[in-house]
Amino acid sequence: GAGVSQSPSNKVTEKGKDVELRCDPISGHTALYWYRQRLGQGLEFLIYFQGNSAPDKSGLPSDRFSAERTGESVSTLTIQRTQQEDSAVYLCASRPTSGKYNEQFFGPGTRLTVL
């Protein structure tokens, strides 16, 4: 079946502009995660959605970052007033609720460049 998809694959924006990144999880996966990967750094957790529960926003670096997800469908990550330090690859992952393992399936990522 189809994997996790993300769009756009690349985004170049000017400092101060808002950007919106999209993630389509694997169908039936109730859990969805956003991570940020800066050059030479490990993946950094941003936010976690589980079904209709309140999201865990503990990883969001500032109030310029927000994310939404309706039910078990598409999620969007919005960065307002982008800064150069926001440049990174933003990765989305999903996993099914059931099962013992926390195997997260990742999308290809969106490479964000803030000029």
Add this chain to the structure above:
Amino acid sequence: EDQVTQSPEALRLQEGESSSLNCSYTVSGLRGLFWYRQDPGKGPEFLFTLYSAGEEKEKERLKATLTKKESFLHITAPKPEDSATYLCAVQVGGGSQGNLIFGKGTKLSVKP
């Protein structure tokens, strides 16, 4: 503070030259350790999950092992197509349900 450290940062091998990658962790309440492979321009691809000390998992030329303080990813007779960045991640108790803490990865290059 929960922490994951991978070493070496980069590893160059000749085809057929076996070696090991290390992932050491200091966490409160390990609920699982995960290995991922990441190719350039792609998202991480799941390889293994280990849950308890002494556990081992194998897949083709890769074998992952786990102790109470670290995990090893052993690569036997690697091929050029094994070249990638290998990421280690841990899931810890008491934190967010299911988010993983990642190391910075080991970039493996296998030359023919």
